Each structure stands twice: as C-alpha cells, then as structure tokens.
Amino acid sequence: MKILVCISNVPDTTSKINFTGDGKSFDKNGVQFVINPWDEYALTRAIELKEAKGGTVTVLNVGEADTEANIRKALAIGADDAIRVNAFPKDAMFVAQQIAAIAKENSYDLILMGKESIDFNGSQVHGMVGELLGIPVIFPAFKLDMIDDTTARLEREIEGGKEVLEVKLPFVASAQQPMSEPRIPNMRGIMTARTKPLKVVEPTGEGAQTEYASFSKPEKKSGVRMIDAENAGELISLLRNEAKVL
C-alpha cells in the first residue's frame, strides 16, 4: 500500500505567539517549530499500517527550506521518503493544489493528514485535496483499519456520536486522537533518516483564494477574582448577577 502523509510545520504548542511590528506576519523569532500534533497521529497510523501490511509511507510538506528539520524527524519516526514543495504555504487552497498535483503524479492508495493545523486551525486542506482528486474524504477520523487490501473501516466523529464507515481505496482521511499513539524517533531512526530520500519540487497551480491582511491578539483578561473556599456558594450568585452567565 502506498501512503502519503501530509505534514505541516507549526510553532510548538507552548510558544508565545507574536507578530511583526506592522501586525502583518507571524514573528518566527525564538519560536521552536514542530510537526503539527494532529499530523503526527496520521503519520504514526500510516507507519503502523505499513508495518502490518507492507508498503511505503511518503511524507509531504509544502514549505520553505527551514521545514526540513521536521521532515527529517518524520523520516526518523519511520517514513520511507519525503517530498518538499518549495513554497511558502500561502493558504489552504494553495497547499491543497500542491498536494493534489503530487498525488496525481504518484497515485497513492491513501492520503492522510491531521484534522487541522494548530497554527491556522483551518480544517480545510483535506476536503480540498479530496475534491481536487475526486475521492472521498473522511473527516475527522479517529479509527482506521484495513478490512482487506482494498477497503478500510473507519470511525468518524460527529456531533454527539460517531459513525462507522467502510470506504474503498483511494481516499483522504484526516486524523484525530486517538487514531494512534505518536512515537518518539529512536537513535537508529535518526541515523537512517539522514540518508533517506528527500525530494524538493517547485510549486504549481493558480494560487491562493485568500489574503491574510493582519493579525491581532485577544484582549487580556482583567484578572481573576478569588472567592473564599468557605463561601464557595457565593460563586453561583456572582455568575448569575455579575457575569450574567447563569
């Protein structure tokens, strides 16, 4: 089975988020970048499927050269090879066009990614890739097993419950917890990752459909009002009369 896993390079969860003085772009200074945590669920599930059934796992990132550290990390975790589309990921449509172009060239059986990225929180790329390729998209999937060589059984979260689906390959699935338990690369993985193929290709497609004009931060909370534990019940009347949320 040929599996493509799309990964995004995002600021670590604990990063302080800052923007450049004009508020027009994200300030990368002092920020550590990681593989998007949702994409890690997709990556480890892909590796588990490969280990059980054979096949290959290719990781794909649309990004500039500074994303290669995390692409190598994905190779160290167990992917076989990697592709980087050499471009700033302008928006979801642009990224989806790059992924779809690579997928058309290589005809993968399965395309996996996280249900969203923790930086832009768009949840858009998987749907766009599926539509561009004309194949089903299962969003968000928290369980994925192969029934046989051509059909998968998935469980998808819906508001208030879950759905069980059986879908023939090829399709796109966007992963969420608990699809798999993300792995930490071991020393052998890190050594072999250095020599695994990482191909760099130039972007194609018409481009973005949105423009990010500016960024801002939410207003700071005015501070916490502490209530004495002895009079805990007072909280309920404050929530009703002061905060007006009850």
Place this chain on the structure above:
Amino acid sequence: MSVLVLVEGFNGEIKKSSLEAASYGSQVANALGTEATAIAIGEVQESALAALGAQGITKVLFDDDARLHNFVAEAYLKVIAQAASQESAKVIIFSNTNIGAALGSRLAVRLNGSLATNVTALPVISGDSFTVRRGVFSGKAFADVNLTGDVKIVAVKKNSIDISSDAGGTASVEKFSVGLSDADFAFAPKETVMQETDGGVLLPEAEIVVSGGRGLKGPENWHLVEDLAKALGAATACSKPVSDQDWRPHHEHVGQTGITISPNLYIAIGISGAIQHLAGVNSSKVIVVINKDPEAPFFKAADYGIVGDAFEIVPKLIEAARAL
C-alpha cells in the same frame, strides 16, 4: 445575488449553531442589500423552518429526503451547490461544525470560491473587499482575512454570534429536490452510534460546561462533576490525562488534541491548566477555576477562582446551584 445559509436539523429542531449561522447570514445580506435564503437538510419540522424569519431568513429551501438525515458529504454537496446556483449565491454561510468544515472546503474547490473557517465576527465589507476575522494559533490570536474569490464561503465559529430573535416575520418554506441517486449515498455510514447523554447536554453545543481533571482522583468521584452539570444544565468534559487513563470517554476530552469549545461558562475542577488544555477552552466567555494549588497556571486565565479542596467546594456549589 443572495446569501445562502446551511441550516442543519436534528431531532426535529434546528441546531443552535445553525440559528447563529442564520443570524450571521441575514446581517451579511442586509449589508449587501440583498436577502438571505436558507437551505435546510436533515430531520426538522417545517414550522421550525418558517420560524427562521426571526433570524432574518426570508426563504427556506427544504430538502426532506430522509436519506439526508445522516451526513453524507457527496449528497449534501450536490444539494447545496444546486441551491447556490439557483439563488446565484455570492456568499454561503455554514456553522463551523464537523459538517460545515467538511462541506466548505469541498465547495470552495467546486465553486472556485474563497473559504474562511473558524470565523468569529461579521465581515467588514467595503466596495469589493470582504474581510472576516477568524481565530488562529489555537485561540491565542485572530487573523483578518480578505476573501478574494467571486464566491465567499464563511464557516462561523460556534457561540461567537448572538442569535437574532426579531429580525423579521415568517420565512416561506419551499420544497427543494435535486434528484439524488443511490451513487450519491455510496459513502453513507454503515452505522451511527450516538453517545448516551443521560438526558444531558451535548458538549459541542453546550453553553455551560463543567470539566474535571486529575484533581478528582478517580472516575468514582465523577458524580461531583455530573451533579453540578445537572444542576446548571451543563455538559460534562475532562482533561487529557483523565481520558488517557480511561476515567472518561475520549469524546469528553477538551484541549489541543481533543475538541475545542467556546461556551459562555467553563468551570474547571482539579485541572491545573496546562497550555495544551487552555488551547481547547481559552475562547470560553467566562472561566472558573477550582484548584487546591494556588500556583496552578489556570488561575492566570480565569475570571473567577477558588483555592481549596474540590471535595468540599463542589458540594457547596451544587447546593447553591440547585437553589437557583
């Protein structure tokens, strides 16, 4: 030209998130000098659809095909794309549910449109420019985004838009059908399993959420969370360590890798407030933190706090809440 709003039904009623989308759509229509039409899918009473007039909807297209009671992306897309074309919709509004995000992204490709998800405010419209504010960096920032495509698709974040209740009279309801074939339902779910809510409230739609962490010491103590939730008409949630240890089911886990919620009131009991947890709840309007450790980081993000033993404090809250 018009504004089209997707309205989802559930058990005969219109979802609260769809009422928010309808309110959003009719305000956009006003700003553009046009009217807002709803396309309604799912299990819903016609009388409930006519009442969408209160949110400013003038006309409802209703596809009552029973096969649409479950979400099937391909079938839903056909219905919405056809409605958008019939109404010459230039703006399409979804709620940012699992359904809205799934449809918005496919529709953006199909209609060659621009999509913004997780949108928290009405657009700023000036001439041809159409700018929306959306939540980014897991609630730590906002971005203002210009939608440059001919068709603009907006998925509105839950609980970020007030529901209008007197924006108009009664909406006209028209039957709408696009002649769906069995092939459109090829990827229908084999089975749908709904959570047992015990007569309670579903977490993603809840206005009040009571959440428990490791500080509660074990699943046997969850009656504290459940009783307080029941007294407040709230849904229950939990932190990641709690669902990892199977004290509570995964669908209750809120946080970075769980679900993101933005209720009016979030009450955290025995949760220290790791940054991963905050990412899932930081857009809640009012946050209450109850923790025995006065240094718990969660207090910095809270509006109200109580330092002390949850096993003594929560029963007092339950008593006060029942007395409301």
